[in-house]
Amino acid sequence: MSLEEYKGVYVFAQQVDNEISGIALELIGKGKSLANDLGTEVTAVLVGSGVKGLADELGAYGADRVIVVDDPELKEYRTEPYAHALASVIKQYKPEIFLVGATAIGRDLGPRVSARIHTGLTADCTQLDIGDFPLAPVPGKEQKHNQLLMTRPAFGGNTIATIACPDFRPQMATVRPGVMQKLPREEGRKAVVEEFNPGFTPDNKYVEILKVVKAVTDTVDIMDAKILVSGGRGVGSPENFKLLDDLAEVLGATVSCSRAVVDAGWKPKDLQVGQTGKTVRPNVYFAIGISGAIQHLAGMEESDIIVAINKDETAPIFDVADYGIVGDLNKILPLLTEKLKVEMAAK
Amino acid sequence: MKIVVCIKQVPDTKGGVKFNPDGTLDRGAMLTIMNPDDKAGLEAALRLKDQYGAEVTVITMGLPKAEDVLREAMAMGADKGILVTDRVLGGADTWATSQTLAGAIRNLEYDLIITGRQAIDGDTAQVGPQISEHLGIPVISYAQKIEIEGDSVIVERQFDDRYHVLKAKMPCLITALAELNEPRYMTPGGIFDAVKADITVWGRANLVDVEDSNLGLKGSPTQIAKASDKVRKGAGEKVNLDPAESVDYIVGKLKEKHVI
Numbered sequence: 001m002s003l004e005e006y007k008g009v010y011v012f013a014q015q016v017d018n019e020i021s022g023i024a025l026e027l028i029g030k031g032k033s034l035a036n037d038l039g040t041e042v043t044a045v046l047v048g049s050g051v052k053g054l055a056d057e058l059g060a061y062g063a064d065r066v067i068v069v070d071d072p073e074l075k076e077y078r079t080e081p082y083a084h085a086l087a088s089v090i091k092q093y094k095p096e097i098f099l100v101g102a103t104a105i106g107r108d109l110g111p112r113v114s115a116r117i118h119t120g121l122t123a124d125c126t127q128l129d130i131g132d133f134p135l136a137p138v139p140g141k142e143q144k145h146n147q148l149l150m151t152r153p154a155f156g157g158n159t160i161a162t163i164a165c166p167d168f169r170p171q172m173a174t175v176r177p178g179v180m181q182k183l184p185r186e187e188g189r190k191a192v193v194e195e196f197n198p199g200f201t202p203d204n205k206y207v208e209i210l211k212v213v214k215a216v217t218d219t220v221d222i223m224d225a226k227i228l229v230s231g232g233r234g235v236g237s238p239e240n241f242k243l244l245d246d247l248a249e250v251l252g253a254t255v256s257c258s259r260a261v262v263d264a265g266w267k268p269k270d271l272q273v274g275q276t277g278k279t280v281r282p283n284v285y286f287a288i289g290i291s292g293a294i295q296h297l298a299g300m301e302e303s304d305i306i307v308a309i310n311k312d313e314t315a316p317i318f319d320v321a322d323y324g325i326v327g328d329l330n331k332i333l334p335l336l337t338e339k340l341k342v343e344m345a346a347k
Numbered sequence: 348m349k350i351v352v353c354i355k356q357v358p359d360t361k362g363g364v365k366f367n368p369d370g371t372l373d374r375g376a377m378l379t380i381m382n383p384d385d386k387a388g389l390e391a392a393l394r395l396k397d398q399y400g401a402e403v404t405v406i407t408m409g410l411p412k413a414e415d416v417l418r419e420a421m422a423m424g425a426d427k428g429i430l431v432t433d434r435v436l437g438g439a440d441t442w443a444t445s446q447t448l449a450g451a452i453r454n455l456e457y458d459l460i461i462t463g464r465q466a467i468d469g470d471t472a473q474v475g476p477q478i479s480e481h482l483g484i485p486v487i488s489y490a491q492k493i494e495i496e497g498d499s500v501i502v503e504r505q506f507d508d509r510y511h512v513l514k515a516k517m518p519c520l521i522t523a524l525a526e527l528n529e530p531r532y533m534t535p536g537g538i539f540d541a542v543k544a545d546i547t548v549w550g551r552a553n554l555v556d557v558e559d560s561n562l563g564l565k566g567s568p569t570q571i572a573k574a575s576d577k578v579r580k581g582a583g584e585k586v587n588l589d590p591a592e593s594v595d596y597i598v599g600k601l602k603e604k605h606v607i
Binding site for chain 1: 508514525571
């Protein structure tokens, strides 16, 4: 395999129910800056059924080209036909870099595709750069230039590793949602749209979808919230989240939670902050009754201001909190909500 | 029915996390455990065994001391334990690890392979799907419920805002979420038997259909350029006041930072 044959930055433009996922636009934004460093273009790969109409939107957000793989077999996400679609695009177009969102879809699809085409895949990246590998020259070892340097947290966020894939192409990464910035929408900006269908023949690897059950939720996506009021096991019961709801209402905030709360069945999974939930970086993060396991910290420690209320003064959450209050949330929250109501009314 | 469960020995990060004075992780002070998602996968296999009758084989790749998690799994009810260990397998990334495990599993008969979704040290969630790709069988990731129906498996597969009920013909690989179940405890009799049980130990020579160029550090497409323990930004202020004073303190800070 000649590595020089591989050109261009490609991103998987994830869509669900024919709506483009936020991560797709974030990847185009990041892909564009990597492409600028390499003097190349960013191509979005749009996979689904009846999705061609979404291509213009990807262009408006910065994609130079959109490859559309459109087939009835691709209506709902399934590992095999989607893996076949991406692997076929890679074999046909030979991209130098291929980025996928680290979503419940991308973290299933990425490994299957990378195994099929025999390349490396770096999971859950939070930073991507173009640079040299090795970072500094090492005697007796070729230093390669213009490599994708993929930085990711490991060990529940306690270790940071930068990884390269110098001898295989494409260099593949899954990227955590909410970390990269999408570009401003540019009305009328068009991408070159190309259709590509490798053919889909069901085999033993195709699974059958018996039912699709959508979670009923009318809440704001916690990744978009400016202020989060987040509760942990210390809140005590699902009913007691009322205290958090009341505080959130006064502040125009959104309620989120820790993994323990989801495991206990008090709150749905889409409100979970942390390593196995969502990464958030709001202006203010209230950690209420959250002890602060490192998996939780990994999902929220980039918040601008962290306010923690916990009755255990040794709770690890105080190690990252800007303002830590040792005390009983049951006593503090109602008073805080009342006081803020007065403050807000006075404005 | 024959079920193979892949498990991994990982450092314990829950509760026992120890930091050095500079805010980095003190690895030497941490214990090892069976990876939580893998334990849920094992429990799922044992429940299928209880319900339908099955032979459950646990397999791990690691250092010789990883034998401990195999014995723990056997004390919970697994029938056989296989340790894949060899110097040439060291330094493997997910590609080389999945090649190794697939090469070992090719020696076994199986209807179902269950892995945890991800291990708490690497958090990649890649090895399960990659094993399935090497073996040419379907994969269902993020399983929150597993049932058997004839020669098929019915699985609830979790997504961000929904779940799919999927049906796949066996053999099939499933990756399990820790939320799947509450793993059982080892039984005293099980511990007694597991201590004496034979563990099968395999090395490079036992791997089927795997090239040397796909194993260990040399067979890993990804290479580490730099690794460092993350230094946290550090604690801010911590106060211990009565409730009314606490509220004044918070409101004061929110005003100071122009939040309100």
